[in-house]
Amino acid sequence: MNISQAIKHLHPTADPMRDFMVQDNGPEPVLRPGAEEKGRVRYEIKTPDFGDEPVEGIHYRYGIDYNLLVEGEDYDLVGSGPFIAVWNLDAPQPTEAELQAAWEAYQEYVATKPPELTEMEQLQQENLLLKAQNNALSERADFIEDIIAEMAMQVYP
DSSP, X not given: OOHHHHHHHHOTTOOTXXXXXXXXXOEEEEXXXXXXXXXXXXXXXXXXXXXXXXXXXXXXXXXEOGGGSOBTTTEEXXXXXXXXXXXXXXXXXXOHXXXXXXXXXXXXXXXXXXXXXXXXXXXXXXXXHHHHHHHHHHHHHHHHHHHHHHHHHHHOO
């Protein structure tokens, strides 16, 4: 499911740069139960990350050094997938079920919508239309010319 497209289908006037933001952090390490008892988990002091809210008096945080751990044994990489990170719309944030329903409705809309034409195809269609209009005008001019000729035969015997 494309969450951004589903939100745009629910709120067509929403601006993805200002009203909402969808984020995917990718796979993140998660410690397995009992990994700390093996003694390989080492905490290191790090500065607060860029996105963390500043808290008065806190200048450092503890972080796990995953270089000393073995993937699959001590920790696993788990991906949470995309999620709504920022929601600035007045409407309530949609639930997962609402997003899924909007995504399905969007896919139906795209399937029934006629395909977009390339510039060359648009020009070819315009050319065909102009040729048809030109032929219709030519036939009309011939018809009017024939009527004028008949009227002239009536007036000037």
